[in-house]
Amino acid sequence: MQENDRSEEGFTVTPWEVEGNIDYQKLIEDFGTDSLDDELLERIEEVVGETHFMLRRSIFYSHRDFDWILDNYEEGQKFALYTGRGPSGHTHVGHLMPWIFAKWMQDQFGVDLYFQLTDDEKFLFNFDSTLDDTHSYALENAKDIIALGFDPEKTHIFIDTDFIHELYPLALKVGKRLNFSNVKAVFGFDNSTNVGSIFYTAIQSAPCFLPSELEGEKVPVLIPCGIDQDPHFRLTRDVAETIGYLKPALLHNKLAPSLDGTGKMSASQPKTTIFTTDKPEDVDEKINEAFTGGRISASEQREKGGDPDICSVQNYRYYIFESDDEKVEDIADRCRAGDILCGPCKQLLKDNINKFLSKHQRKREKAEDRFNEFLVKDCEENFK
Amino acid sequence: MQENDRSEEGFTVTPWEVEGNIDYQKLIEDFGTDSLDDELLERIEEVVGETHFMLRRSIFYSHRDFDWILDNYEEGQKFALYTGRGPSGHTHVGHLMPWIFAKWMQDQFGVDLYFQLTDDEKFLFNFDSTLDDTHSYALENAKDIIALGFDPEKTHIFIDTDFIHELYPLALKVGKRLNFSNVKAVFGFDNSTNVGSIFYTAIQSAPCFLPSELEGEKVPVLIPCGIDQDPHFRLTRDVAETIGYLKPALLHNKLAPSLDGTGKMSASQPKTTIFTTDKPEDVDEKINEAFTGGRISASEQREKGGDPDICSVQNYRYYIFESDDEKVEDIADRCRAGDILCGPCKQLLKDNINKFLSKHQRKREKAEDRFNEFLVKDCEENFK
Numbered sequence: 208m209q210e211n212d213r214s215e216e217g218f219t220v221t222p223w224e225v226e227g228n229i230d231y232q233k234l235i236e237d238f239g240t241d242s243l244d245d246e247l248l249e250r251i252e253e254v255v256g257e258t259h260f261m262l263r264r265s266i267f268y269s270h271r272d273f274d275w276i277l278d279n280y281e282e283g284q285k286f287a288l289y290t291g292r293g294p295s296g297h298t299h300v301g302h303l304m305p306w307i308f309a310k311w312m313q314d315q316f317g318v319d320l321y322f323q324l325t326d327d328e329k330f331l332f333n334f335d336s337t338l339d340d341t342h343s344y345a346l347e348n349a350k351d352i353i354a355l356g357f358d359p360e361k362t363h364i365f366i367d368t369d370f371i372h373e374l375y376p377l378a379l380k381v382g383k384r385l386n387f388s389n390v391k392a393v394f395g396f397d398n399s400t401n402v403g404s405i406f407y408t409a410i411q412s413a414p415c416f417l418p419s420e421l422e423g424e425k426v427p428v429l430i431p432c433g434i435d436q437d438p439h440f441r442l443t444r445d446v447a448e449t450i451g452y453l454k455p456a457l458l459h460n461k462l463a464p465s466l467d468g469t470g471k472m473s474a475s476q477p478k479t480t481i482f483t484t485d486k487p488e489d490v491d492e493k494i495n496e497a498f499t500g501g502r503i504s505a506s507e508q509r510e511k512g513g514d515p516d517i518c519s520v521q522n523y524r525y526y527i528f529e530s531d532d533e534k535v536e537d538i539a540d541r542c543r544a545g546d547i548l549c550g551p552c553k554q555l556l557k558d559n560i561n562k563f564l565s566k567h568q569r570k571r572e573k574a575e576d577r578f579n580e581f582l583v584k585d586c587e588e589n590f591k
Numbered sequence: 592m593q594e595n596d597r598s599e600e601g602f603t604v605t606p607w608e609v610e611g612n613i614d615y616q617k618l619i620e621d622f623g624t625d626s627l628d629d630e631l632l633e634r635i636e637e638v639v640g641e642t643h644f645m646l647r648r649s650i651f652y653s654h655r656d657f658d659w660i661l662d663n664y665e666e667g668q669k670f671a672l673y674t675g676r677g678p679s680g681h682t683h684v685g686h687l688m689p690w691i692f693a694k695w696m697q698d699q700f701g702v703d704l705y706f707q708l709t710d711d712e713k714f715l716f717n718f719d720s721t722l723d724d725t726h727s728y729a730l731e732n733a734k735d736i737i738a739l740g741f742d743p744e745k746t747h748i749f750i751d752t753d754f755i756h757e758l759y760p761l762a763l764k765v766g767k768r769l770n771f772s773n774v775k776a777v778f779g780f781d782n783s784t785n786v787g788s789i790f791y792t793a794i795q796s797a798p799c800f801l802p803s804e805l806e807g808e809k810v811p812v813l814i815p816c817g818i819d820q821d822p823h824f825r826l827t828r829d830v831a832e833t834i835g836y837l838k839p840a841l842l843h844n845k846l847a848p849s850l851d852g853t854g855k856m857s858a859s860q861p862k863t864t865i866f867t868t869d870k871p872e873d874v875d876e877k878i879n880e881a882f883t884g885g886r887i888s889a890s891e892q893r894e895k896g897g898d899p900d901i902c903s904v905q906n907y908r909y910y911i912f913e914s915d916d917e918k919v920e921d922i923a924d925r926c927r928a929g930d931i932l933c934g935p936c937k938q939l940l941k942d943n944i945n946k947f948l949s950k951h952q953r954k955r956e957k958a959e960d961r962f963n964e965f966l967v968k969d970c971e972e973n974f975k
Binding site for chain 2: 371372376378389408585
């Protein structure tokens with residue numbers, strides 16, 4: 208399986224590079240995953256009694272073996288959730304998307320969540336980063352995770368370099384079974400790739416098997432994550448059974464859009480990205496500058512209507528900041544009809560974002576005091 | 592720099608394969624190291640007031656920057672010693688060679704010794720090994736190290752998987768600066784090499800920089816080791832200064848010969864290898880079977896003399912079991928003159944080995960009780 212190649216398809220999706228207009232359906236074919244179809248969506252709703260807007264809206268849209276997770280769950284076998292974050296900078300609201308969903312999953316299924324912060328990865332893949340940088344960002348990111356309200360009894364956040372004593376033996380087992388051909392084919396590595404990066408997939412694989420090690424029996428693991436992370440776990444799945452574990456299952460989300468309408472939200476483009484620490488005035492300014500589907504004049508827009516399908520303001524609402532489907536549809540209808548102009552429409556989004564961030568930031572400020580409830584580390588009494 | 596290639600030279604020397612009749616002078620050229628010449632030998636003797644038979648006999652015969660270590664030492668700058676062992680099996684007497692020398696160095700220079708037991712390496716490079724196997728062997732090997740009488744205040748033995756929390760950040764710094772081309776050129780890796788093995792040199796490099804981390808200032812490190820380990824440290828030296836440390840210096844020893852006279856002593860050939868746990872009767876049997884430079888009959892040997900230069904019994908004496916140069920020479924002379932036959936000559940060696948092993952085994956039996964004096968581990972109070 209080759210990595211997704213922009214030169215042929217007009218977009219690139221790897222764990223370290225997401226560029227262009229992503230054809231998500233094409234990614235399902237390229238990566239060999241399955242669509243999260245209506246039957247499976249109905250089944251989730253049956254099992255837990257409700258659904259989530261990210262499922263209804265196909266933001267989580269692809270999976271590997273999620274049906275098997277549900278089969279097992281219905282037979283009384285609990286699974287564990289595992290997700291992560293590469294701490295290359297401050298958290299933006301796009302990062303929160305899969306975390307918010309992971310929290311919903313934890314609440315619905317009552318399961319443990321393992322949250323990996325890969326300071327080693329970001330050090331290895333970003334030439335200019337130091338380990339101090341990435342470790343500091345990991346702690347900053349951990350505050351956002353905690354602020355989202357995960358269950359401290361069931362949520363185990365770890366930074367790789369702080370938890371390597373636990374991860375390394377598992378990573379060695381994976382690393383012995385993956386060769387350079389495997390990682391070259393999946394990631395497009397070449398002779399100039401550093402040996403830390405070549406080994407790294409083994410570190411990201413390790414938490415897939417940690418619940419089994421902790422429980423002393425094979426525990427199914429479900430990974431909600433961006434589709435860009437699938438290549439790592441495709442490799443993990445290839446070796447899992449050989450080394451005595453279960454293949455991890457996955458639920459893939461689409462990547463949050465940027466405010467300029469050109470691609471994925473990215474911390475390297477701060478003007479088109481909303482960070483969890485942004486003040487209301489920052490948010491207002493960024494949303495004011497956002498790319499919309501509006502017309503060149505108010506009068507033309509009143510007459511001909513706008514295009515919510517290409518509008519990043521509507522996208523933000525759709526992906527994260529409005530869980531009520533009717534409200535999302537209603538605004539889109541009013542936009543198309545010319546009944547709402549971009550100014551008031553942006554104001555609705557600003558209000559939602561600022562309301563969310565005000566609450567998030569209050570919790571975030573207290574999060575550092577709660578590190579000991581959530582962070583697991585080598586040399587400490589974890590998993591009480 | 593290509594790995595040493597048997598097809599051209601009739602011998603192979605890599606950290607994982609030593610075969611054929613090694614041309615040690617050729618290795619100096621291939622690896623680009625320096626000869627440990629008379630001037631340097633005299634200088635060591637001047638500095639510490641004595642010499643060691645492994646230096647006099649050119650068993651330690653090659654180096655990198657050892658002169659720089661002495662320069663610094665004479666200016667009052669202490670260095671640290673670092674050596675190691677790949678725990679693929681029980682310790683044989685050939686393994687003891689560089690350890691005995693390291694102890695002499697520690698005693699002479701009064702410096703700290705860091706001793707790495709690479710259970711991860713042996714797991715990664717030996718397909719059939721488990722981590723439990725290599726970790727168990729590491730503990731067995733540690734008993735032999737302790738039995739040699741190192742200073743517990745200044746000797747820090749660690750098993751990689753038990754000490755990875757300390758090693759990993761250093762390994763990441765090295766691993767970021769080595770690419771696949773580098774390790775491919777030095778070790779002959781190819782697309783089928785597992786990603787753990789590709790990364791591994793970074794783990795073996797980490798202890799070169801540990802003394803600097805512990806002291807909070809740049810500490811010169813000297814590595815006495817088999818010449819087969821040089822390729823790892825050649826890579827380490829290439830990146831050391833870039834990541835803010837000093838290049839490690841090296842002293843290389845030739846590899847202990849086997850008892851059948853065909854190559855290096857190897858744990859995989861137990862009948863021609865003496866283990867530290869062998870009983871006197873095992874030793875007697877193996878020496879009785881050893882390849883010698885004797886003639887086909889006693890009468891012919893008395894008449895024409897034997898050839899000590901090709902004799903593995905004499906080699907054992909020369910490399911390890913007789914520190915008195917005159918005695919070694921005397922036996923060689925008597926052999927050549929036909930004055931001593933193989934039986935009595937073997938008996939002298941057996942006596943020396945069994946005397947050594949009897950004392951070693953007594954100390955070895957008590958070594959496990961002393962693990963806490965010597966072994967450093969993650970999550971424990973080390974380096975008091």
